[in-house]
Amino acid sequence: MSLYHFQTVKHLVHGAGALDQLGDKLALLDVPLRRVVLVTQNAMHGLGVTERVKAQLAARDIDVAVIDNVEIEPTLENIEQVFREQVSPHQPDALLAIGGGSVLDAAKLFAVMLTNEQSLRSMLGIDQVARAGLPTVLVPTTAGTGSEVTPNAIVTLPDEELKVGVVSRHLLPALVLLDPLLTLSLPKAITAATGMDAFTHSLESFISNKANPVSDTFALESMRLIAGSIVEAYQQPDSVRARSDMLLGSTYGGVALTAAGTAAVHALAYPLGGKFHVTHGVANAMLLPHVMAFNLDSCAPRLKRAAMVCGLAREEDSNEAAAGKLIEQITAWTATLEIPQDLAAFGVREEHLPEMAVAASKVTRLMVNNPKPLSLDDIQALYRRLLP
Numbered sequence: 001m002s003l004y005h006f007q008t009v010k011h012l013v014h015g016a017g018a019l020d021q022l023g024d025k026l027a028l029l030d031v032p033l034r035r036v037v038l039v040t041q042n043a044m045h046g047l048g049v050t051e052r053v054k055a056q057l058a059a060r061d062i063d064v065a066v067i068d069n070v071e072i073e074p075t076l077e078n079i080e081q082v083f084r085e086q087v088s089p090h091q092p093d094a095l096l097a098i099g100g101g102s103v104l105d106a107a108k109l110f111a112v113m114l115t116n117e118q119s120l121r122s123m124l125g126i127d128q129v130a131r132a133g134l135p136t137v138l139v140p141t142t143a144g145t146g147s148e149v150t151p152n153a154i155v156t157l158p159d160e161e162l163k164v165g166v167v168s169r170h171l172l173p174a175l176v177l178l179d180p181l182l183t184l185s186l187p188k189a190i191t192a193a194t195g196m197d198a199f200t201h202s203l204e205s206f207i208s209n210k211a212n213p214v215s216d217t218f219a220l221e222s223m224r225l226i227a228g229s230i231v232e233a234y235q236q237p238d239s240v241r242a243r244s245d246m247l248l249g250s251t252y253g254g255v256a257l258t259a260a261g262t263a264a265v266h267a268l269a270y271p272l273g274g275k276f277h278v279t280h281g282v283a284n285a286m287l288l289p290h291v292m293a294f295n296l297d298s299c300a301p302r303l304k305r306a307a308m309v310c311g312l313a314r315e316e317d318s319n320e321a322a323a324g325k326l327i328e329q330i331t332a333w334t335a336t337l338e339i340p341q342d343l344a345a346f347g348v349r350e351e352h353l354p355e356m357a358v359a360a361s362k363v364t365r366l367m368v369n370n371p372k373p374l375s376l377d378d379i380q381a382l383y384r385r386l387l388p
């Protein structure tokens with residue numbers, strides 16, 4: 001039996017209204033808090049979320065600097081600039097982040113940039129961050145990236161037209177609040193794309209070469225929760241039941257990917273984000289059924305288990321038939337959720353494919369997890385499925 005290693009966050013509070021616990025739960029950080037930085041997105045101001053948090057902090061005499069200009073899917077330069085001009089001068093004792101993966105990732109990076117002399121660029125890759133960061137409190141408002149429970153943060157390098165990751169145990173937060181009420185306001189297109197991203201995390205973790213009993217447990221339950229709620233969350237945005245299951249499913253997906261890693265879908269998505277600005281969830285959702293059809297003959301028993309947990313297949317079905325039903329369902333979801341299907345609409349043309357394939361193949365951190373190796377021709381053929 002192979003050895004596996006599991007790590008996760010220290011504290012996780014889940015339930016409708018969890019945000020109201022923020023002030024009380026800050027004691028769990030075990031550091032005196034005089035000054036904090038809150039990294040958030042504009043959408044949170046209009047919803048009154050920023051004011052609710054400020055009131056809880058003011059009641060405890062904590063001085064807060066609100067930062068709302070981290071870009072969507074930030075570049076390395078944007079993170080460095082916001083850090084230099086706003087985060088560092090405030091000299092915080094801890095960082096809070098409330099928003100989608102873009103601001104959660106940013107806060108995780110700010111926390112280690114505050115305690116390390118090294119440049120952000122030198123942190124790229126696996127285990128390159130020297131010292132632990134300041135404590136972070138992460139509150140996701142998409143469901144989602146699972147970033148609140150992963151040791152990863154993703155930045156875009158515009159010069160190289162690539163998205164790259166910082167992976168370090170020092171990025172794991174001290175406290176996570178999961179409040180599904182914060183996700184009721186998600187616009188439909190973001191519900192769709194981020195929900196499919198979450199499902200992709202769990203399915204890729206489940207078929208990963210590094211899958212293990214811990215990742216399997218979280219991946220299967222995540223897929224069950226998401227399969228049972230993604231369409232309802234999209235069609236009835238106010239459904240607290242669906243939003244709650246989506247948020248928990250997304251966090252479980254983050255736990256699964258931390259334990260087992262994502263694979264070729266995410267690797268192929270990176271050049272789409274880096275060069276063509278296809279958002280992370282949309283890129284994954286577009287690629288998912290095609291990459292799974294490619295993988296089918298190397299992991300059909302696992303795809304069958306995934307199909308069964310999603311309520312799509314029965315024990316007596318053959319592995320191939322059950323796997324086929326799962327892929328059909330994913331394709332049906334992309335249609336119901338109105339996920340774009342045409343890469344040409346993002347400016348991708350046949351002549352871009354060789355370069356994109358090389359870029360995807362270089363994401364070896366994820367490619368090594370894929371159950372079936374991909375040649376450059378295989379990768380090009382997968383992208384080509386999304387061209388007219």
Ligand SMILES: NC(=O)c1ccc[n+]([C@@H]2O[C@H](COP(=O)([O-])OP(=O)(O)OC[C@H]3O[C@@H](n4cnc5c(N)ncnc54)[C@H](O)[C@@H]3O)[C@@H](O)[C@H]2O)c1
Pocket residue numbers: 041042043072073074099100101102103105141142144145146147150151152153154163182183184185186187190194197280281
């Ligand atoms: N660290 C990880 O493990 C990990 C995993 C997957 C993806 N990511 C990264 O996360 C980023 C994507 O994050 P995302 O998909 O969560 O979206 P996002 O943070 O980029 O936000 C997308 C949009 O949704 C809006 N929004 C968020 N929550 C809202 C709400 N409740 N109501 C209304 N509007 C809301 C934001 O303001 C923004 O305009 C990418 O950079 C991706 O690479 C990180």
Ligand SMILES: [Fe+2]
Pocket residue numbers: 145197198201266280284
């Ligand atoms: Fe993802």
